Amino acid sequence: xxxxxxxxxxxxxxxxLGRRWALRVIWELREGPLSFRQLQAGCEAISSSVLNDRLxxxxxxxxxxxxxxxxxxxxxxxxxxxxxxxxxxxAQRWAERDRRG
Amino acid sequence: xxxxxxxxxxxxxxxxLGRRWALRVIWELREGPLSFRQLQAGCEAISSSVLNDRLxxxxxxxxxxxxxxxxxxxxxxxxxxxxxxxxxxxAQRWAERDRRG
DNA sequence: CCGAAGCGCTACGGTTTCCGAAGCACATGA
DNA sequence: TCATGTGCTTCGGAAACCGTAGCGCTTCGG
Numbered sequence: 001x002x003x004x005x006x007x008x009x010x011x012x013x014x015x016x017l018g019r020r021w022a023l024r025v026i027w028e029l030r031e032g033p034l035s036f037r038q039l040q041a042g043c044e045a046i047s048s049s050v051l052n053d054r055l056x057x058x059x060x061x062x063x064x065x066x067x068x069x070x071x072x073x074x075x076x077x078x079x080x081x082x083x084x085x086x087x088x089x090x091a092q093r094w095a096e097r098d099r100r101g
Numbered sequence: 102x103x104x105x106x107x108x109x110x111x112x113x114x115x116x117x118l119g120r121r122w123a124l125r126v127i128w129e130l131r132e133g134p135l136s137f138r139q140l141q142a143g144c145e146a147i148s149s150s151v152l153n154d155r156l157x158x159x160x161x162x163x164x165x166x167x168x169x170x171x172x173x174x175x176x177x178x179x180x181x182x183x184x185x186x187x188x189x190x191x192a193q194r195w196a197e198r199d200r201r202g
Numbered sequence: 203c204c205g206a207a208g209c210g211c212t213a214c215g216g217t218t219t220c221c222g223a224a225g226c227a228c229a230t231g232a
Numbered sequence: 233t234c235a236t237g238t239g240c241t242t243c244g245g246a247a248a249c250c251g252t253a254g255c256g257c258t259t260c261g262g
Contacts, residue, residue: 009192010185014124017188020219020249023115036210047250052211062198070210076198079191084111086184087118091110094177097163121220121248137239148221153240171239 016061021046021054026063026073030081035070117162122147122155127164127174131182136171 017023028042040051058064063077118124129143159165164178
């Protein structure tokens with residue numbers, strides 16, 4: 001995997017999550033399973049080929065898994081999702097800041 | 102900014118952080134200011150042109166700022182960094198899992 | 203049984219992004 | 233003056249991504 005040469009696991013993780021749509025796909029799955037096409041619609045303009053690539057990578061990493069209903073987060077994926085409220089709160093403050101100049 | 106059309110700030114943030122090296126640059130600045138070339142060396146193979154692009158984006162977002170010693174995280178950047186221990190811990194467990202099969 | 207519709211996924215050409223190497227303008231120190 | 237180090241830029245080629253189309257399959261209504 002890209003970026004894993006250093007032997008430091010977080011480098012590989014930052015690499016995996018630092019690809020287009022990877023963070024977003026996890027976020028879209030926050031409220032339960034979604035089908036491939038629902039996921040594609042949720043991510044506005046993502047190309048189906050790229051979505052397929054990201055899903056394959058996230059599944060290989062054990063973050064996402066296939067389900068009868070489509071795709072869902074694994075327990076490990078849920079652990080990652082637990083970090084998102086912090087991101088969300090930060091983004092809210094960020095928007096406030098910009099609005100006020 | 103890309104991905105901000107939805108009006109949901111987190112989308113713009115996920116978009117910003119989901120670019121190559123963006124997450125990594127923040128991580129590299131965790132222990133204090135680094136010069137441009139130190140940052141480049143820390144990120145192994147990053148191209149100087151891309152590093153310059155990421156720094157410009159992160160500065161525009163108020164996450165990173167220029168300092169006499171080079172570049173450092175802003176207070177807002179430090180808030181984002183506060184989420185990294187969770188990522189690091191996850192990555193550690195991830196590596197453990199892989200090692201055991 | 204047959205067509206329509208929906209599914210996950212793939213193929214492919216064009217565009218954007220990134221890499222790698224070289225080098226510029228400037229500052230510092232010998 | 234000359235070497236060295238800095239932040240940063242340029243540019244050609246490679247890789248990633250987008251947009252569209254469509255395949256093979258299943259489901260459902262007629």
